[in-house]
Amino acid sequence: MAAAQGERLCVGVIAGAHGVRGLVKIKSFTADPANLTAYGALTDESGARRYQVAVTGRAKGVLLARIEGVGDRDAARALRGARLYIARAALPEPEDEEYYHADLIGLAVEDRAGTPLGRVAAVQNFGAGDILEIERPDEETLLVPFTKAAVPLVDPAGGRLVVEPPEETETQPD
Numbered sequence: 001m002a003a004a005q006g007e008r009l010c011v012g013v014i015a016g017a018h019g020v021r022g023l024v025k026i027k028s029f030t031a032d033p034a035n036l037t038a039y040g041a042l043t044d045e046s047g048a049r050r051y052q053v054a055v056t057g058r059a060k061g062v063l064l065a066r067i068e069g070v071g072d073r074d075a076a077r078a079l080r081g082a083r084l085y086i087a088r089a090a091l092p093e094p095e096d097e098e099y100y101h102a103d104l105i106g107l108a109v110e111d112r113a114g115t116p117l118g119r120v121a122a123v124q125n126f127g128a129g130d131i132l133e134i135e136r137p138d139e140e141t142l143l144v145p146f147t148k149a150a151v152p153l154v155d156p157a158g159g160r161l162v163v164e165p166p167e168e169t170e171t172q173p174d
Helices: 033-037 073-078
Strands: 008-018 023-028 053-059 062-067 085-086 109-112 116-125 130-135 142-145 153-154 160-162
Touching: 008 033, 008 062, 008 073, 023 033, 023 053, 033 062, 116 160
Parallel strands: 109 160
Antiparallel strands: 008 023, 008 085, 023 062, 053 062, 109 116, 116 130, 130 142, 153 160
16 A cells, blocks of 8 residues: 555555546556455545546556546546545554555664664565665665564554664675
């Protein structure tokens, strides 16, 4: 899941129009993209605008969907970039040692000795597993693999996590 906004979570974004009859392409941030509408009503960030979304298919990494009230390509294009949110309470509780990305963002980060290192700014995944992006005051951002070895303690209720960053190595050309 993507970032939290108050008690709402962003679960997708409208990527553009598909065809001429008002279908939209949606990039889903849910673990199973088909579950985009399974958790309840989709809204804008404020919760003021509701989107009645009916998924009609898939194409190249996106869902194809019809949104009530959107009947042509121009109306679908106008929604490009709109983020789709759900109420946090609508999600099932994660299993033990599973976390929603949104619950990790903002946590304080410290080492095993309790020395503050920064805050989780984002959770990235470039194909080889989740990586925590840790913002540090007055220093470069730290990227840490989200593995048990590198992150031995995750305590969302306590507002923190402990990291043991792998040692950095530098290779020299032959």
